[in-house]
Amino acid sequence: MDLCERDARCLWHPYSAWGADLPLFGVRRAEGVRLYLEDGRELIDGMASWWCVIHGYNHPVLNAAIEHQLRDMAHVMFGGLTHEPAVALAERLVAITPDGLDVVFFADSGSVAIEAAMKMAIQYQVARGEPQRRRFLTPRGGYHGDTLHAMSVCDPVTGMHGLFREVLPQQLFVERPEPAFGQACEARNLAALEAAFAEHAGELAGVILEPIVQGAGGMRFYSTDWLRAVRALCDRHDVPLIADEIATGFGRSGRLFACEHAGVTPDILALGKALTGGYMTLAALLTTPKIAGTIAGGEPGLFMHGPTFMANPLACAVARASIDLLLDSPWQMRVDAIEDALRRGLAPCADLPHVAEVRVLGAIGVVELTEPVDMKTVQPRFVEHGVWVRPFGRLVYLMPPFVIDREDLARLCGAVVEVVGELAVRGGRCVPCNASI
Numbered sequence: 486m487d488l489c490e491r492d493a494r495c496l497w498h499p500y501s502a503w504g505a506d507l508p509l510f511g512v513r514r515a516e517g518v519r520l521y522l523e524d525g526r527e528l529i530d531g532m533a534s535w536w537c538v539i540h541g542y543n544h545p546v547l548n549a550a551i552e553h554q555l556r557d558m559a560h561v562m563f564g565g566l567t568h569e570p571a572v573a574l575a576e577r578l579v580a581i582t583p584d585g586l587d588v589v590f591f592a593d594s595g596s597v598a599i600e601a602a603m604k605m606a607i608q609y610q611v612a613r614g615e616p617q618r619r620r621f622l623t624p625r626g627g628y629h630g631d632t633l634h635a636m637s638v639c640d641p642v643t644g645m646h647g648l649f650r651e652v653l654p655q656q657l658f659v660e661r662p663e664p665a666f667g668q669a670c671e672a673r674n675l676a677a678l679e680a681a682f683a684e685h686a687g688e689l690a691g692v693i694l695e696p697i698v699q700g701a702g703g704m705r706f707y708s709t710d711w712l713r714a715v716r717a718l719c720d721r722h723d724v725p726l727i728a729d730e731i732a733t734g735f736g737r738s739g740r741l742f743a744c745e746h747a748g749v750t751p752d753i754l755a756l757g758k759a760l761t762g763g764y765m766t767l768a769a770l771l772t773t774p775k776i777a778g779t780i781a782g783g784e785p786g787l788f789m790h791g792p793t794f795m796a797n798p799l800a801c802a803v804a805r806a807s808i809d810l811l812l813d814s815p816w817q818m819r820v821d822a823i824e825d826a827l828r829r830g831l832a833p834c835a836d837l838p839h840v841a842e843v844r845v846l847g848a849i850g851v852v853e854l855t856e857p858v859d860m861k862t863v864q865p866r867f868v869e870h871g872v873w874v875r876p877f878g879r880l881v882y883l884m885p886p887f888v889i890d891r892e893d894l895a896r897l898c899g900a901v902v903e904v905v906g907e908l909a910v911r912g913g914r915c916v917p918c919n920a921s922i
């Protein structure tokens with residue numbers, strides 16, 4: 486039995502049906518921007534394994550960081566103990582994030598970090614004598630993870646809230662942030678936001694959003710004015726702002742952190758994904774002494790969260806190495822060059838009848854189709870073109886490792902233009918013209 490057959494008998498994949506006959510590809514090895522498949526084919530990676538692998542796979546510096554740490558200890562509990570990798574990473578994070586975010590809480594995945602951020606906001610409100618402030622305001626089109634409270638602030642439609650209606654807390658949604666990145670907000674873009682604050686500020690534990698780039702909820706880039714307006718409203722109504730930079734952190738949007746596009750500092754910042762360069766699962770929250778101190782001064786005085794693998798030394802060591810590697814590299818130039826190449830490379834898609842929009846920001850390129858992609862027929866087409874591109878819904882998108890060279894990036898864009906170019910809408914889906922359905 487081959488690997489994929491064995492897999493199909495006993496495994497679930499992300500957002501998939503067990504037993505569904507969907508294409509699956511075994512990976513034997515990965516290096517740089519290439520995935521080497523079990524069947525001998527090699528693919529140029531356009532996904533950075535969902536935002537994470539900014540330095541490419543199997544990087545000697547990151548390998549060495551893990552190996553070095555492994556000689557001392559792979560893990561030790563964080564209750565009552567501390568270690569150099571955790572302290573050094575926390576110091577780095579405080580130094581590189583916007584001023585004022587001086588206190589770090591480590592979690593083991595993005596979703597867990599979001600749970601912890603929401604608990605942090607609620608505990609802050611309780612500690613300052615505002616226990617009725619329990620809800621969160623968030624724009625539609627967001628994505629914050631798959632656990633239940635994180636789900637409650639995901640877009641209600643793509644987050645499938647209907648399915649979980651009885652168990653999800655009811656949060657307060659405002660319309661998607663408008664207008665697009667690079668455009669100025671007009672009064673009408675902010676009216677609903679202002680009205681929501683005016684009516685509900687007294688119930689709000691916090692506002693949670695993805696700054697500038699909405700990721701898995703729709704891959705949209707929005708106006709810096711909108712983010713600044715939220716910051717001003719949060720200040721006026723004394724509501725903490727949680728910025729989820731789990732996807733955008735570490736340069737992906739063209740700034741080290743997407744908040745910097747708008748010059749906004751959140752009260753709680755969530756980081757994950759590229760934090761370890763894609764080596765291990767780790768997430769971090771940064772917050773202000775005001776929030777951490779208020780929680781410490783309230784009842785019970787403790788922040789009620791503490792994952793078993795909190796501040797895992799291997800993860801912290803590789804994260805620190807990844808940050809140093811990034812900051813010592815010409816990352817800004819690389820991301821700018823990727824942005825240019827994506828703009829030019831994906832532009833031909835814009836003229837196709839089944840393409841709604843092509844948009845690019847930083848090292849993120851998006852081709853939005855008019856109908857959802859038929860994954861069963863389309864996914865193998867990308868592999869046949871020698872690239873790893875994993876569309877979802879109506880979105881075909883690229884977010885390659887920052888180290889990708891000009892030639893590989895041109896091949897990646899070329900493959901997207903070819904595969905998207907041969908799609909046609911049939912039965913409400915985008916399928917290859919020559920597919921038999």
Ligand SMILES: *Cc1c(COP(=O)(O)O)cnc(C)c1O
Pocket residue numbers: 594595596597599628629630631695700701729730731732733757758
């Ligand atoms: C991926 C993601 C999460 C969830 O992180 P996991 O590590 O998958 O739990 C949360 N927020 C954003 C913006 C993300 O992109």
